[in-house]
Amino acid sequence: MNTDEHGAAQLRRNFGLQRIRNFARKNSLVRLLAYALRAWHLLTGAALFLITNSLLELAVPWVTGFLLLDRVIKRADLGQLPVVVALLVGIFVAQKISDFLSDYFRALMTQRLIHTLRCDLYEHLETLPVRFFDHRQSGELLARITGDVDNVDTFVTTVTQEIAGHLITFIGAIALLFAINAKLTLFVLPTILALSLCVHFFRGSVRRNARHVRQLIGEMAAAAAEMLSGVRLVKAFCAEQFEAKRFSDRSSKVVDARVEAVKLQALYSSVVDACVLAGTIIVIVVASRWAVSGVFTVGALVAYLGYLNKIYSPVKSLSKVNLTIQKSLVAADRVFELMDLAPESSPREAGEREPREEKLPRPEREPSFLEERFDSPGTPRGAGAAVTFEDVTFGYAPDRLALKRFTLDVAPGEVVALVGHSGGGKTTAVSLLLRFYNPASGRILIDGVPLEDMPLDTLRRQIAVVPQETFLFSGTVRDN
Numbered sequence: 001m002n003t004d005e006h007g008a009a010q011l012r013r014n015f016g017l018q019r020i021r022n023f024a025r026k027n028s029l030v031r032l033l034a035y036a037l038r039a040w041h042l043l044t045g046a047a048l049f050l051i052t053n054s055l056l057e058l059a060v061p062w063v064t065g066f067l068l069l070d071r072v073i074k075r076a077d078l079g080q081l082p083v084v085v086a087l088l089v090g091i092f093v094a095q096k097i098s099d100f101l102s103d104y105f106r107a108l109m110t111q112r113l114i115h116t117l118r119c120d121l122y123e124h125l126e127t128l129p130v131r132f133f134d135h136r137q138s139g140e141l142l143a144r145i146t147g148d149v150d151n152v153d154t155f156v157t158t159v160t161q162e163i164a165g166h167l168i169t170f171i172g173a174i175a176l177l178f179a180i181n182a183k184l185t186l187f188v189l190p191t192i193l194a195l196s197l198c199v200h201f202f203r204g205s206v207r208r209n210a211r212h213v214r215q216l217i218g219e220m221a222a223a224a225a226e227m228l229s230g231v232r233l234v235k236a237f238c239a240e241q242f243e244a245k246r247f248s249d250r251s252s253k254v255v256d257a258r259v260e261a262v263k264l265q266a267l268y269s270s271v272v273d274a275c276v277l278a279g280t281i282i283v284i285v286v287a288s289r290w291a292v293s294g295v296f297t298v299g300a301l302v303a304y305l306g307y308l309n310k311i312y313s314p315v316k317s318l319s320k321v322n323l324t325i326q327k328s329l330v331a332a333d334r335v336f337e338l339m340d341l342a343p344e345s346s347p348r349e350a351g352e353r354e355p356r357e358e359k360l361p362r363p364e365r366e367p368s369f370l371e372e373r374f375d376s377p378g379t380p381r382g383a384g385a386a387v388t389f390e391d392v393t394f395g396y397a398p399d400r401l402a403l404k405r406f407t408l409d410v411a412p413g414e415v416v417a418l419v420g421h422s423g424g425g426k427t428t429a430v431s432l433l434l435r436f437y438n439p440a441s442g443r444i445l446i447d448g449v450p451l452e453d454m455p456l457d458t459l460r461r462q463i464a465v466v467p468q469e470t471f472l473f474s475g476t477v478r479d480n
Helices: 003-026 028-073 078-127 130-134 138-180 182-229 231-236 240-293 298-339 426-433 456-461
Strands: 387-397 400-410 441-446
Touching: 028 078, 028 138, 028 298, 078 138, 078 298, 138 182, 138 298, 182 231, 182 240, 182 298, 231 240, 240 298, 387 426, 400 426
Parallel strands: none
Antiparallel strands: 387 400, 387 441
């Protein structure tokens, strides 16, 4: 293979890997599974006991039909009755033990996943730029941290308990139905396919409705948070009735959306139940004739109906669980939507820095702003740094500038007060110095170093800020 062909093959492989990465990044289900795999030992334990519990459940119809009815009752072999009773009791005890251990491992895994996801979301929110919070309501963000993450908890429990357990039961029951009577099972398969089409048909509608409900809940929480934050202003302007009406309107929209979800779920359940009824009637009509003619034993019919229930119950549950899954995936989408937002910009790489004029090294230079350590024992206090604004232009909106070609030089140790009317740009200048925002044009330098070349934590740790309004966090004075 020549160089060009090798390069093309490598490009195709890289493109394929990139497509896989992009899919995994956009797919909330894949990302949740990646979180679950962090506790793989707990997940493995839960899966093993879940499989054990499902297999034990499949043993009950076989014991009841073929051992109890066809052997003990039909053949009047009461000597086998203690064996049947011992098997049923053993299956019951083993089921309860495996069920307990499965729930225990699943709960540990789920809570660790939710804890990690919630902390990751919280930490990522702290890294987002200030401009993001200028355009988002705090109540809506709180709804994502609390409500949406809790809905993800429901999703994990549903997947591990409902889907995994029912899927194992479904596959085992299908195999046993074919083992009892393959011809009769072929009559039942069309109803199972109908259920699958029903799940696929309703999935999109359920997900759109769930996203709409979560969005309305976020707006309602935002309205409540705004009122609680500005309760003094609300009381000062006697706006209690206005705020109550505003909250009531949002709550009414949530009620309407949830009623639509219930209507959709009721229609969904009716279609599923109709498919289940059709399959059951087919088996009763066909198998009863075979049992009367002696082709099918009564024990085999009872066992077959038991396994048929083991098929339809999981399929019915899985089809209805689809509603819960779609709602939970919408919540996961909203969580990962925030986690995918880019954090505050990091310092430019060395290769991206603007070329500067090289200067000869000075033998005895003062430490730069980045090198200065205020908490070091030998560093003089209050040494300060040179701050320069060069033709800085900035606006919170493109058509509304707060600063226009603002220029300022502050020497080390110099005290400068910015005085002006409200909205003149005083707070904006400090916000730009802290890199809460980036100027539209111009640049800001400290000791000749552009702000964008400095690590954010280093920059902000070296600047003391006394806010205009004091904000106290919950906790002790030392915590604040």
